[in-house]
Amino acid sequence: MATRVHQERIDRGEREGLTSAEREELTRLRRQLKQVTMERELPKRCPAFADPARATSDPLPLRLLVRRPMGSP
Numbered sequence: 001m002a003t004r005v006h007q008e009r010i011d012r013g014e015r016e017g018l019t020s021a022e023r024e025e026l027t028r029l030r031r032q033l034k035q036v037t038m039e040r041e042l043p044k045r046c047p048a049f050a051d052p053a054r055a056t057s058d059p060l061p062l063r064l065l066v067r068r069p070m071g072s073p
Helices: 002-012 020-045
Strands: none
Touching (some): 002 020
């Protein structure tokens, strides 16, 4: 309850801080940055994806591209 009251005061301009709209935008931008970062890393992990001419008839096994938690088989 106190958190909501605090956020309402920020939204009305009575207190300093990020408004609800600013928080939503920040969250959206962080997700977008994460997606773009992942998309840019893919060619580094799988060169055949970046340059189809380098692809072989025997592509890398998917298990080499997928990160698994430590201790997993």
